Amino acid sequence: MKYILYLLILVLGFSCQQEKSEKVAKIAVKKEPIVKEYGFIFNDFTVVQDTLESGDTFSTILEGYTLPDSLKLFDITEKVKDSFNIKNIRAGKEFITFSDKKNKKNLKAFVYVQDKTSYLVVDLRDSIKVEIKKRPTILKRRTIAAELDGSLSETLSRNGVSAALANELAQIYKYSIDFFKLKKGDKFAVTIQEKYFENGEYLGVDKVEASYFEYKGKKIYAFPYKLNENQKRVEYYDEKASGAKSMFLKAPLDYFKLTSKFTARRFHPVQFKWKAHNGTDYAAPHGTPIKTTASGVVEATGYTSGNGNFVKVKHNSKYSTQYLHMSKILVRRGQSVTQGQIIGKVGSTGLATGPHVCYRFWKNGVQVDPLRMKLPSSEPMTKKQKEKYLATIAPLKKELDDTTAKTFKE
Template sequence: MQLKQLLIATVLFIGVFSCKDEEKTIAEPLPEIIEPEPIKEFGFVLDDYIVKRDTIKSGDSFGEILERNHIGYPRIFNIAEKAKDSFDIRNLKAGKPYTLLCAKDSLQTPQCFIYQPNSIDYVVIKFADSIIAYNERKPISIVQKEASGIVMNNLSETMEQQGLPYTLINDMSDIYAWTINFFKLQKGDRFKIVYNQRFIEDTIPAGIQSIDAAYFKHKDQSFYAFNFEVDSVKNISDYFDENAKSLRRTFLKAPVQFSRISSRYNLNRRIAYYGYKLRPHKGTDFAAPIGTPILATANGTVEESTRRGGNGKYVKIKHSPTYSTQYLHMKNQNVKKGQFVKQGDVIGWVGMTGNTGGPHVCYRFWKNGKQVDPFKEKLPEAESIPDSLKPRYTDFIKPLKSQLDNIQFKDNKIDIPSEEETLTSNIQ
């Protein structure tokens, strides 16, 4: 009797576990098969083609590229003719990338040629059946970012340690060109920036769009800068401080960025090479590597763009009936006589033409027809915000100033005494 009961209990026990295993097997769902997203670029599904990528080599032409890929010259000529309204195939430049989308046949016959003159724009020439050519741009997104830092040696080094784009350094120097001498920054000077960066397809950095606001503390003085549109019709904007005063002057301090003064304006200069005879120097020399861009220091019209004697290649600009500037020893000029230029335009490049012992630009400043030292002149300021726009400006900068004030300084992992920031608003 006991044996019979034991057998029945055993059978029931096995049955229960068998049922549980069965229920478990039935309850488990089958894994869902997720199809990978097709890879798209330039508006094409790349999996539909054999993709060949390369760069334009020196001496390459559109015809040679297609001929290497089994397209004959009559067909190439026809493609070039029908595409010329959208793109001149003679404009291919060495070093620029191109992509061929080819058919999945034995010859891998090209069906589309895509050329990228820069990181954003691209040209599509389709010729699988009919020939179509058009220009496109990759999607660009703008992301607002913040940055800060404490200067130890120079601004460039500090910003590079933060991994900031180099163009941001130049933009900062432009904003504060007349307010702060970036050649004489001090250890412990500090900055904050609110800027907009472009991204291609949300991932690839594509340069700086603009700086919305900046703060710089130099020699214990605080300098704010806010980018404000003063003319929406002409799309003109400029930088002003918290009191609506322009940060700019009519003239930039220097015609080259991040250079050093190698020789100043000096009417009593004597040189050993010439037997210590009096040889006045009526310009200011800015030493810089050959090829460094030379900038117009103010708006004006080019009076001369030529080469003459010891001046070498030079440009002279008339800014007003009172002021003119001259830029000597250029490698090459970038402007012609009669051309109007704006402050900051590249008018040439640093060189060693004429009488010069090293690469530099000799910057000469004329007032009422006489050469003077621009660093000793009280030059006119740029216009501040009109009274009619000041209420709108005050409202515009309030959130930007609050954003700047709340940015914490980064010390670049260098042991610097902390500073209690007591930034108070001057906005009424």
């Protein structure tokens, strides 16, 4: 019995010792995590991550290392110049050096981080290779619905969305919503694409796909859309295909003093006689930029003794506008212009007593007063364009409405 007990103790002791040995072995073979960034596996190099200080240059950083055989500092800097202006290296920016695992001074590669998304790579392993690369990003899509509680930016932040989206939404709705009059409890929903680095770092909103705001008891939708492939910028339209912005700006100047309105009888300050004034005068300092109030094609430019330097823009088959007394014309006949584009500068050429622009407006070939007209919200879509647009936004609108109903249990 004693022998059996002794044998059992030996077996248990050996088993425990073996288990400890296996644990030690497992700990011993545990590998360090693989770190891969900027196109390099950090584990394969001696890596130094540092920040540029005042006075640092590309050359002074490399002078502290041994370069691969046959490579000279001059050759490297000349190669870099072909892709990147090394004078743009700035203090405070991050840089990374990759050198030999055994010989820490033997430089293999250099990375200069320009900003969050782009970086310069100088690879010296085989020959001199210089590239400007982008950190890979991913897009994630989601729809949120919320009630205003505080400012729009604060409400977005509480929902985990970049507060910068508030400014973008304000621009989208600037023709239809006074954001200073939004109040607590007003609802909104937005479908967005958000950008992230592969490591999960949030970079903000990349794109707005659809949105609505509840304003004065009404839902105001906005969907970005291009009517044709040649259109450079998207425009925003509602659920009925009406434009979110006005087709015409209220005035051709940002800052002005309205000095003379459209009237059938006005005493002309230069000719000293009563006559019709078929335009609206906006006084402003000499050289003030003049903007076209709507997109279109420049129909005419030139000079007459009465109008001075002028530009006339045809917007469509119904509407045209003209801008008189310019000091300088900045467009040419036949040129396409977009709403808000600067087409000239305020002057006092022609029959004018001081610097101003006389703004003239035609509807169906007849001069009218734009201040008294109900102008269209935007260029209307054709029947075919409208059908395609409505089919495109249908799933986006449903997604907004479904998210809203679920969030507020409507």
